[in-house]
Amino acid sequence: MASLTRRLALLVLPALALVACGEADGGSATSAPAGAAVSGELGHVKGDPNAPITLIEYASPTCGACKYWHDTVQPVLQEKYIDTGKVKLVYREFPLNQIDIAAYSMARCAGPENYFNIIDDLFENQQGLIQAAQNSVAKTALLTIGQKYGIKDAEALEACLTDKDIRNALADVYASAEEFGVDGTPTFVLDGKVRNFEGDYQTAEGFSKQIDAILAEKGIQ
Numbered sequence: 224m225a226s227l228t229r230r231l232a233l234l235v236l237p238a239l240a241l242v243a244c245g246e247a248d249g250g251s252a253t254s255a256p257a258g259a260a261v262s263g264e265l266g267h268v269k270g271d272p273n274a275p276i277t278l279i280e281y282a283s284p285t286c287g288a289c290k291y292w293h294d295t296v297q298p299v300l301q302e303k304y305i306d307t308g309k310v311k312l313v314y315r316e317f318p319l320n321q322i323d324i325a326a327y328s329m330a331r332c333a334g335p336e337n338y339f340n341i342i343d344d345l346f347e348n349q350q351g352l353i354q355a356a357q358n359s360v361a362k363t364a365l366l367t368i369g370q371k372y373g374i375k376d377a378e379a380l381e382a383c384l385t386d387k388d389i390r391n392a393l394a395d396v397y398a399s400a401e402e403f404g405v406d407g408t409p410t411f412v413l414d415g416k417v418r419n420f421e422g423d424y425q426t427a428e429g430f431s432k433q434i435d436a437i438l439a440e441k442g443i444q
Contacts, residue, residue, distance in 0.1 A: 265399055266315040267338050269301070274311035275441055276304070276434065279412035281317040281400055284326045284345040285353055286408045288420050293346045299427035304434055309443065314342070316396050317408050322356045325384050327393055329369050332383030337372040344368045413437070 266279065278300075282289040297312075304310035316327045330341040345352065348368065355364035366380050374380050383389065403410070403417045411418040414437050423429025438444070 265396055266313040267335070269312040269314070269339065270305040270310060271308040272311060274305075274308055275443055276310045276414050276437055277313060277412075278310050278414075278434075279313045279315060281315050281403075281405045281408055281410040281412075283317055283319040283323050283408040284342065285323055285349060286319060287349075289409045290346045290349050292409050292420065292425075293343075296425070296427045296430055300430060300434070303431060309438060310434060314339075315399065316393055317400055317405060317410070318393070318397065319408060322352065322361055324390075324393065325361065325365060326352070328386065328389050329365055329374060329380060329383050331389045331392065332386060333369065333372040333374060341368060341372055344371070 280292075282293075300310065300312075305312050316323075318324045318327060326341075326345050330338050330345070333341055345368065348364070352361065352364050355361045362377065362380060362384075366374065366377060369380055369383075370376075374383065400410075403412055405417075409420050411420075411424060413433065418424050418433075423433050
């Protein structure tokens with residue numbers, strides 16, 4: 224019932240109107256519940272779909288900690304583990320506010336070939352997007368990004384933001400977070416265990432240490 228409530232809440236949110244962001248409280252790693260989906264079928268995948276380790280990231284484009292991880296930690300993991308076929312990264316949308324919903328709707332609308340490019344642009348322009356939302360011109364800021372990826376004009380953007388199929392897909396991903404107790408961003412599920420943005424998971428060196436330990440357990444160099 225909690226997942227259904229979470230899903231319905233996302234479906235009825237208006238398209239735009241920035242509200243306060245929230246981030247996950249620190250906590251110990253916990254095992255994913257039995258039967259929890261970690262296959263990557265729900266979300267956006269980077270890397271070999273058959274990689275021995277799956278890293279799920281629940282993230283928000285207006286979350287400062289998510290931007291830090293995206294800019295500082297992920298590039299190192301990309302080179303060492305994702306590009307080498309050792310880790311599959313599954314990016315899952317966890318919107319914290321209405322501007323996140325609009326941004327993710329646009330990213331999905333632009334097609335899978337453009338999805339991660341738009342996510343990169345959203346993080347690069349995070350502060351400007353937040354300020355635009357605070358000044359009630361968020362759609363203009365989003366369109367500036369979207370036009371680079373085929374969202375031609377305000378009418379096309381509006382169609383993305385009101386697309387029921389896209390909103391349903393986002394709601395499904397958002398509801399999936401209930402399985403792991405996600406209540407903020409970024410939250411990671413590394414090889415089936417939930418990890419919050421703390422300790423080793425805040426740095427490329429620390430995250431690499433944790434991945435290396437799992438690879439060693441699996442007998443992979």
